[in-house]
Amino acid sequence: MNQPRRAPSIFDLFGQRKMAALLLLGFSSGMPLYLTSKTLQAWMTVEGVDLSTVGKVSWLALPYSLKFLWAPILDRYVPPFLGRRRGWLLITQVMLGLLIAGMALHDPRDALFLMFINTVLIAFFSATQDIAVDAYGVDVLEEREMGAGASLKVMGYRIAMILTGGLALVMANSLPWATVYVIMGAFMLVGVLGTLMAPEPVLREGPPATLASAVVHPFMEFFRRAGPVLAPVILLFTVLYSLSDRLVQNMANPFLLAKGYTLVEIGTITQALGLAATIVGVVVGGVFVAKLGINRSLWVLAFIQMGSNLAYYMLAVRPKSTGLLTGAILVENFSGGLVTAGFVAFLMSLSSRQFSATQYALLSSLMAFGRDFIGGYAGDVAQRSGWPGFFLISIAAGIPALLLLPIIAPLTRENPRGAAEHTGEVTDDPDLARG
Structure with missing residues (x-):
């Protein structure tokens, strides 16, 4: 594997x-x-x-x-x-x-x-x-x-x-x-x-x-597969990996309004160009995973999402410019699409086929915890540090996940440590579909 x-x-x-x-x-x-x-x-x-x-x-x-x-x-x-x-x-x-x-x-x-x-x-x-x-x-x-x-x-x-x-x-x-x-x-x-x-x-x-086994066994199977030491590290990595990107997403609109951009400018560029950039990003991210494998993709995408925050730092330190705004939105959404495709592939790889509904739901909830709870302090950080400092801090927020990458996704392996086996086997036979 x-x-x-x-x-x-x-x-x-x-x-x-x-x-x-x-x-x-x-x-x-x-x-x-x-x-x-x-x-x-x-x-x-x-x-x-x-x-x-x-x-x-x-x-x-x-x-x-x-x-x-x-x-x-x-x-x-x-x-x-x-x-x-x-x-x-x-x-x-x-x-x-x-x-x-x-x-x-x-x-x-x-x-x-x-x-x-x-x-x-x-x-x-x-x-x-x-x-x-x-x-x-x-x-x-x-x-x-x-x-x-x-x-x-x-x-x-x-x-x-x-x-x-x-x-x-x-x-x-x-x-x-x-x-x-x-x-x-x-x-x-x-x-x-x-x-x-x-x-x-x-x-x-x-x-x-039984329903009881459907509740308990997904936890047991994951910790048995990953091991009692590695499993908590994987869960921590799940919370931290996209934190750098989430901090910026949480505060993007307040920052742009404070910088003097209008609602029309923000809405037009983010909804039209930003959406298109996200779609292109997730497709390119899918190709990344296919060509590089999940582990190497996680390394490349970790650096991309940290580097993409430099576009907002440039917005913070330069005078108001529609061109800079367009560039920052395109970079952020494109890189966000890349990271989404790679990270969702990572979460999928950790989910066993037998318990995929439960395990993926739990892992995605952990990802949402990083986005919603930890990201909820983004405003406090921005208030204390100012906008240029905030975006530099958002870049640094990617470092903890980067330090865990050699443990979770060593470059010598095709797939993350603790990943389940996925054959992708499908059928039109109703008996095989039922198990």
Whole structure:
């Protein structure tokens, strides 16, 4: 597993049925997010709901943070159709299509409580779909394919965000909001298509025997595979690896506003050029992993994400310039896309196929901890150090992960230490799909 493998050609890599399915599943995964947050808040604001209530919509996204609690259910139980991964995908996608369209039945002025209940249900099934999509990616991809699979998932996700955060608002300018949500619900059929065309992972080892084992065994299997000493180091590395990039992302808009850039300048450049740069970045990151392997990619990307923060340092020490702003946004988003593809491939490699739903959900929660909790102190750091000092500190924040790289991803190995084996074996045989 640790010997270098022949890098696949770009056509062989991206021209597979499972890759096309991951693009569509990524789209399906991204559809509900803005419909339960930014777009919903726009609807409520237009209808005259008070700002205090509009702000509390963010509380309704709690299921996204707690999804690891019910992830073992998706490992343990196999639906009676399509297999363990695609069966759960179809269930969540059908429910999401109905629930999103069902938002049309509620008026935010007269039935806000029922609308909020509907929104929580959408968030729950959306988080459950995310579990299934992530687990499917872990199960069907070989190590060298993981960066490409991650890049296509992210691309599909971003396209869905454009649809629900941009096109939906444009449509609402000439159509009733209820009609817009019905149309958005119909777009979940894209995910259903992806599920039906996707090959099911082969489950030779079978699912966990009991729900209790589905809860306990993922921890035991990971610590047994990685070892009691290395396992905590891997988990620490998971928290620290993208911290340098996350610190800048958390404070980018406040910095740009303080520098004197307008909302129009920030919004236009970040949403248009920034989004395009991110998509290009994740695709290039997928090719990186395919050509270099996960370990060498982690080394290259660690230096890239630290170096990309220099673009914001230049913005901080130079006079206001639209050209510099454009360059910084392009560099940050492109490098962020690269790092996302490589790091998601790393998380996939650590997840065992038998427990992929639970293990990936836990690992991604640790990554979110680094982003949300530790990154939450970014404002305090910026306040004390000033903006130029903050961006230099953000570069230094990448050093701890860099020091752990020789332990986690030695260059003499193909894959990270503690990684599970991934054959990427798929089937259209329902018996093999069930285990």
